[in-house]
Amino acid sequence: MGRRRRFVAQIYFDFSGYSDMAVGLGLLFNYRLPLNFAAPLRSTNLADFWRRWHITLSRFLRDFVYVPLGLGRPGPVRRSLNLLVTMLIGGIWHGAGWTFVVWGAIHGVLLLLTLIWQKLIGPVHPSKAQQFFGWLLTFRVFVFAAVFFRATDIGAAWHLVRAMAGFGDHVAAMGHAQFDDWMIHHGYLSDTFANIWIGATWSMAGTMAVVAALAVALLVPDTMEIVGYKEGEAQSDWRRPVGFLAWRPTMAWLRPVAAMAVAVLINLGQVSEFLYYQF
Numbered sequence: 001m002g003r004r005r006r007f008v009a010q011i012y013f014d015f016s017g018y019s020d021m022a023v024g025l026g027l028l029f030n031y032r033l034p035l036n037f038a039a040p041l042r043s044t045n046l047a048d049f050w051r052r053w054h055i056t057l058s059r060f061l062r063d064f065v066y067v068p069l070g071l072g073r074p075g076p077v078r079r080s081l082n083l084l085v086t087m088l089i090g091g092i093w094h095g096a097g098w099t100f101v102v103w104g105a106i107h108g109v110l111l112l113l114t115l116i117w118q119k120l121i122g123p124v125h126p127s128k129a130q131q132f133f134g135w136l137l138t139f140r141v142f143v144f145a146a147v148f149f150r151a152t153d154i155g156a157a158w159h160l161v162r163a164m165a166g167f168g169d170h171v172a173a174m175g176h177a178q179f180d181d182w183m184i185h186h187g188y189l190s191d192t193f194a195n196i197w198i199g200a201t202w203s204m205a206g207t208m209a210v211v212a213a214l215a216v217a218l219l220v221p222d223t224m225e226i227v228g229y230k231e232g233e234a235q236s237d238w239r240r241p242v243g244f245l246a247w248r249p250t251m252a253w254l255r256p257v258a259a260m261a262v263a264v265l266i267n268l269g270q271v272s273e274f275l276y277y278q279f
Contacts (some may be wrong), residue, residue: 008143011206011212012040012213013217014218016037016223017139020036021233023036023229032231034055035224035230036055037052037054038222038238039222040138042135042215044126044131045114045138046107046111047115048139049138050107051109052134054237057090060085061086061089061093065085065086066083080112083111084105084108086108087104088104090104091107092104098153099153099157102157103148106145107145221245225240226245227245
């Protein structure tokens, strides 16, 4: 699980950061771009997750795939099939490979089960414990599906899932370095893939960095909440009060913004792979 969380944290901050930069660049030219990221890792069910993650793609798939497929008021079976087809197309949009098809199918099936469950139980106000359980289940589904999203092929994904779950053949008993070497030797991973996604070696510092990053994603107000950014179809139910963290053009805000600007300038020479460039 730790390896998959590392990738989840990386893709979350890559995607969130570039979405924020796009909004900022748009404002420089007096364009208000659509909101694309709404703290998705806080989601307590998969339907809520897809209202928060890659919002522009979700809207496109809804308006140009799901809605046209549903013309003529189809029954529940046809609507369910339309949802699955839409999520499969969403998977293929990310890349022409079976791993993306499986990733889309996982989300499609589990999203359909989520909607069926919500219809069965009706409108209820979940308790804190139910919200936590819903969040935990949603997060684990997202992390599990990320294996297929990142893997080079179905074989690699399958071996990763079995080994990480502690089942299957002898690879489950290997240490991280041994497992990486075994995967590379059998052609399931490249050296580059292993180092980028899994990491060359395990370290407590690396694990703590992932935990801290996920804590920021879950507990710290989203950038769009801090600056109060809104656009035409923005959803407001995900926003939380930010109190003193609300951005204002004051001297108090000048200091942290200047410090961040200096940190960015100092690190301009560093190279870090941007995961979402290929999607």
